[in-house]
Amino acid sequence: MAETTASDQRTNGAQTAGTQETNGAVQALIEEWRDVAYNCFSSGHKFCREVCPVMQVTRDERHTPTAFHANVVAMEKGHLSIEDVAEDYVHCTMCGACELRCPNSLFTGDFYRFRQRTIDVVKAMRALAVQSGVHQKNWKRWAELTNRWGNEPVLGWTKETSANKVRAWAVGLNIPTGGETILFADCEAAFYRPSVPRSVAQLLTAAGVKFGLMNQQWCCGGPMWETGYVDIAHAMAEHNMLDWRKTNTKRIVCLDPHDYITIVENYPALDPNFDEFEIVLAVDLIAEKIREGKLKLTTPVRRTVTYHDPCRLNKRMGVWKAPREILRAIPGLTFVDVDHVTQWSYCSGAGSNLGVEKPELTAEISRRRMAKAGELDGVDTLVSACPWSERPLTEQGEAQGIEVFDIFELVAEAAGFEV
């Protein structure tokens, strides 16, 4: 891909002196997203602004969904090029708040079967940037290492997260390979927060769920789709589906909402036989087991907790009841809840690898989230259900004296396991 030089850009303005391939890709993006973009351009009312975690911090209109859509229109009119806007599109955690809150989704998205698809537009723009040779330095590096190691470099640039180490978290738990049901452990959880998959594994076993692990779990591909490295994403997804088929797996239990939504939203298009798989969220499964009395929580957990609705669970999938049901089943726990609609405007800032490229922005979003928790009476613990959120939240929690747990870590404690 030809890289456009700065001087080219200056002389040609928006008319990218790109290759025919790049121009074709720009046209294809406009074709695909024109209507969605105009759907916002013709509203432009910015109901999305104050729920956006990035906008709450930067308050820069370039980072609004309004701009993300208007740019498509401006590109069609020849005013802007991908070089002009690529960096703006970094400012998004793909939390889904904007497209959920947008009246074009919330009030008419179902009626017309046409909703505001902002996340998809951001993904498409990031992919176009990559295709046009406009890279974000750290995302590029992240993608290269993911591609090389099979899993995301969640332990830093030098500590290999290779696929043959992805089951290290399970040491001593005697989990078989494959089988009808497998637990998909997520890169961040498997390598950085192994207490989460260990908790889930022990809980499933205690509840009588038979499950195995993949031969070789690779990254679900989500972050690659999210940051524009689509070819790598496809390779990851195809590997994982092949792995499932090799072990006759039919049911995939996801402990991380990012993995779940990636698989559900992106995999089916790659595989005509996807219907043979059932994808299950661990929070739903554990909540069911507690409800059915198959998982007994008897050890009191003496904490005053609030719950952080992970964006992909709450805003993108509408899953907010199950985690609350679980927390209310833990003995000894005082639960100070903040309703899930208020939390449409909360976020950890971790999503779509924002923290890889803009760590200070992720930190500030997390700091504000933890400050909200700090305002609640007596809260000493924040519980999340998304390992990706837990890293920045934990870092910010330290400063505010609030501990951060994954919901499964707490449930495991209540079920009497050492975590």
Added chain:
Amino acid sequence: MATVALLDGVVDELTAICGPDHVFTGRSAVFNRARVPAPFPVHRWEEHIPSAVVLPTSAEQVSEVVKLANRHGIPVVPRAGATGLTDGAVPLRHGIVVDIKLMNQILELDHENRTVTVGPGINMLKLNEELRKHGYIYPDDPASYPCSLVGGRIGTSGWSLIGARYGHTRDLVISFEMVLPTGEIIRVGDGGGPTVRKSSSGYQLKHLFMGHQGTLGIVTEATLELVKRPEAEFSMFFSYGSYMDAWRATGELARSGVATLAGVVLFDEEKIRYLRRDDEAYIPQPESVKAVIACAAYGNADEVRVGAKRLLRIGKASGGAYLGDEISQGDWASRHDRYATPQHGRTRDGQVALMSWHCEDAAIPYPQLPAVREKWHAIADSLRERFDMFDDWGIFAYTNGAFKPWGDYLTEIDIGIWEMKWDDESWAAWVDAKRELARVSIEHGGSISACHGACRAGEVDLVPTELGGGFEVMKTIKRALDPNNIMNPSKYLLGQAYEEE
């Protein structure tokens, strides 16, 4: 194709004032601050881009930027939420956009005086999430409640959906700090200290510095009214067999004297027909439903109860049929969300086309509503006949008075416009139609705008007609306060103030 360059060194000066992270000249920064939600000449986007954007964080920075602009003769356009529907925040002569969104702090909560002091970049919904913890509400509730900001509310002198009970922006903002067009920082209110609600000292400058669309300076801080959070909300929707029946009932409800009454809204027949396209409340209504009235009340639970029963009695006695709790409550709660959805648009053959929302927002005296309604629909029909890109979305009329809902009505004809189709001919026809809509309002004793302001192409031509000698005073004030014509130049035809010199 280049953006509009500033003089050498100006960007450096701006950077010295606001800091390197808060000054932008990039293409996406300026193209994304060229428009607001009102119908926009997409085909003439470049005419409206600023040359630079700053996001100041203090009154001092704003003041320095304005002084710099005076030194160099560069236009300054204040921009808050950019939800304004009269193009106030759209640059007409490029220049520097002063975007105040970063000034969004809650500065002081004064329980004794029941005021809250905030930066102009704060949004009302966000403010109220905080105030709720203390049992207060700041009840400025436009349909843009989730997205407009206090600075823009002052810049437009906005109208609130529940203003009949709690007042509108001008009644709810007690005082504010502002940077004048020459850079001095002053505080204006009715008079006296920042929390004084009523004063007779000197000129009433608060009114002068509200609704000027950024032509007289930039608000940098505001002291707002704190109201006890309502114990109860009541909303009721009644249907009627004809517009005239509903119009009569609207008048009766508005004159009922119910103190908790927060607003009465009248939906006309075209509006109901339009809502049947896609609104779950109206799709199942029988054909006999031709017009609807909505009412809302807020306050202490016992008082709302008593008032509500009185309103229900009037609704019944006037021949209305109660539409049930689900519609009454659901539709009222969605009062912010249902306006600007492009999918509402239909071409003449009934196909869905993505249309932008134009909202005429005249103030019309009650007796004139039926006549204005007919003339406005005729204008919209004629547009639609000539161009299959305009669509009549019906008329609403809302009680417009503060605290006393009778009298005149914020009257809105909503017109869908398929903006992808703009060309010079359709744009010119639209501007003519806007002027005609405004002319009808004035001829019937009304005002072009009850809430957004009257700066847009077409309507603005008639501002001198509406204001008469008052427009001459406006020009005199503008020239006196803004000798270099820096602040949002060319808005409200105020360029004329300088031509005559």
Added chain:
Amino acid sequence: MLGFRLSAEKPPQAHRVTDVVINRFEHVYEVDPALMTEHVHQQAIPNWEFNRIVENRWEHLAWMHDHFAESVLSGEGLLAEVEAEG
């Protein structure tokens, strides 16, 4: 079934409600798809997502009531009182 299964995501059979409106799920209206064939086309929205939007809408409306006041009075209840009082 607890989780996601692709074949369970296809929209159910449509029924006509008015000449421009249909419905597939109980109490939820949809535009007649024939109206979105020329200028703008419908998206493929899986059932889970469709229902999420509907539920989010009701949750949002409940939140809005709660945001503005402590309680909401029922017009039906009050109207019954008015009628009883004559």
